[in-house]
Amino acid sequence: MKKKKIVRSNLLILGSGPSGYTAAIYAARSNLNPILVTGPTPGGQLITTNTIENWPGDYKNITGIQLMDRMNKHSKKLKTKIVFDIIKKVNFMHKPFFLFGEENIYISNSVIIATGSYAKYLGLKSEKEYMGKGVSSCATCDGIFYKNKDIAIVGGGNTAIEEVLYLSNIVSKIHLIHRKENFKAEKILINRLKKKIESKKVIFHKNSIVYEIFGKENCVSGIKIKNHKNIYSEIKISGLFIAIGHIPNTKIFSNQLKTKKGYISVQKILIKNSTQTNIPGIFAAGDVIDNCYKQAITAAATGCMAALDAKEYLEKENK
Numbered sequence: 001m002k003k004k005k006i007v008r009s010n011l012l013i014l015g016s017g018p019s020g021y022t023a024a025i026y027a028a029r030s031n032l033n034p035i036l037v038t039g040p041t042p043g044g045q046l047i048t049t050n051t052i053e054n055w056p057g058d059y060k061n062i063t064g065i066q067l068m069d070r071m072n073k074h075s076k077k078l079k080t081k082i083v084f085d086i087i088k089k090v091n092f093m094h095k096p097f098f099l100f101g102e103e104n105i106y107i108s109n110s111v112i113i114a115t116g117s118y119a120k121y122l123g124l125k126s127e128k129e130y131m132g133k134g135v136s137s138c139a140t141c142d143g144i145f146y147k148n149k150d151i152a153i154v155g156g157g158n159t160a161i162e163e164v165l166y167l168s169n170i171v172s173k174i175h176l177i178h179r180k181e182n183f184k185a186e187k188i189l190i191n192r193l194k195k196k197i198e199s200k201k202v203i204f205h206k207n208s209i210v211y212e213i214f215g216k217e218n219c220v221s222g223i224k225i226k227n228h229k230n231i232y233s234e235i236k237i238s239g240l241f242i243a244i245g246h247i248p249n250t251k252i253f254s255n256q257l258k259t260k261k262g263y264i265s266v267q268k269i270l271i272k273n274s275t276q277t278n279i280p281g282i283f284a285a286g287d288v289i290d291n292c293y294k295q296a297i298t299a300a301a302t303g304c305m306a307a308l309d310a311k312e313y314l315e316k317e318n319k
Contacts, residue, residue: 005104007083009035011310012099012106014087015114015249017044018296019286021071022303023112023310028078030311035081035108037101042084043068044116045246045287046296048138050166053188055296064140067296087115092256092279110281110314112306113253113264114299117246117287122154126213127242134220135213137242139163146239148172152223154210155243156180161189163243168201175235177205177225205235213240248288257282264288273313275306281317283309 013023016038027034041047049064058067076082085101092111099106119137121127127135136142139153143166151171153163156178164174174196183190196202207228215221222236248262257277258265264284266275275283285306286299 004101007035007104007106009033009106009108010314011035011110011112012037012097012108013112013114014099015039015044015116015286016042016072016082017046017068017114017116017286017299018071019116019299019303019306020044020112020114021068021075022300023114023285023307024075024080024082025071025078026304026307027112027310028075028080030307032307032311032314033079033081034307035083035106036075037087037099037106038082038084039115039249040086042072045118048140049162050140051162052296087252090252090256092253092282095281097281109317110310111283112275112303112310113250113257113277113282113284113288114286114303114306115249115288117248119242120245120247121242122210122244124210124213130213130215130220130240133218134215134238135240135242139167139241139243142239142241143167143170146171149238150175150236151239151241152177152210152235152237153241153243154178155245156183156185157243157245158185158189159245160243161185161193163241164196164202165189165192167241168196171239174202175205175237176202177208177210179207179209181206210240246287246294250288257284261291263291273309275302275309276313281310281313283313 011032011034013020013034013036024034024036046064052062085103087099087101089100091098096107096109147170150173152175154177208225210223211226212224224234226232266289283306285302
């Protein structure tokens with residue numbers, strides 16, 4: 001077995017999405033010499049977003065991959081050490097803090113948790129059976145495999161509508177399945193969706209859920225849906241995209257940090273140490289603390305706050 005290297009740092013940042021990279025940028029500018037551990041998906045959930053229209057200053061639009069690449073380069077320019085590793089276990093009960101990765105063991109005086117979130121699924125047995133065989137949570141990753149085919153998308157928020165708009169340029173027809181009557185997506189996206197529905201490119205199944213996924217020859221061939229009147233119907237499709245939200249990546253911290261519904265609890269906003277957890281020296285930012293806004297810009301903002309909070313904490317500790 002490979003002996004793990006011990007890596008020591010003043011500040012360790014976990015996660016490489018908007019919050020993690022922003023924390024790294026601000027921490028590096030404060031001479032904290034941060035080390036950023038990427039996690040399993042460098043760039044986080046945002047790399048699955050095909051078009052970003054609301055990032056301030058980028059009025060010509062930008063992809064999630066492009067934005068994360070720019071943040072990565074910005075962090076490196078400021079001498080942030082970026083390590084590809086996945087943290088599997090932590091010990092926050094004593095100082096300094098110990099974090100155990102697949103590659104290294106990290107010992108740090110302070111930590112910013114910006115581990116983001118992962119896609120939520122329907123929980124169907126048939127969903128697991130056809131995962132990667134027609135069931136996906138990433139339109140930009142897998143959409144091209146369904147060129148000129150009929151597919152279905154489940155969801156009613158920004159992510160679901162964005163995936164509909166993106167895939168409508170690739171696939172033949174989209175069945176949009178939403179468990180409610182109305183959408184919770186932004187108005188501009190809903191207006192674009194309505195045009196797709198009017199053109200018959202998208203068929204909207206409101207007040208409905210996916211009851212079962214079925215297939216043949218190890219590939220998805222259709223779904224059975226049920227509406228609020230308990231009426232069942234079958235739809236022939238080649239692919240199913242799930243876009244019903246995300247779950248924060250906080251499981252390995254939950255036995256040591258206070259959480260609420262899976263989200264890490266931090267101090268109230270607009271007071272000093274807003275991003276501090278119940279353990280001094282451990283801060284959190286981005287999707288792991290946000291059950292409301294879930295925007296790249298708000299994640300980046302809390303990353304900035306966490307870096308500034310960590311700076312103040314470390315300065316007091318070193319006096």
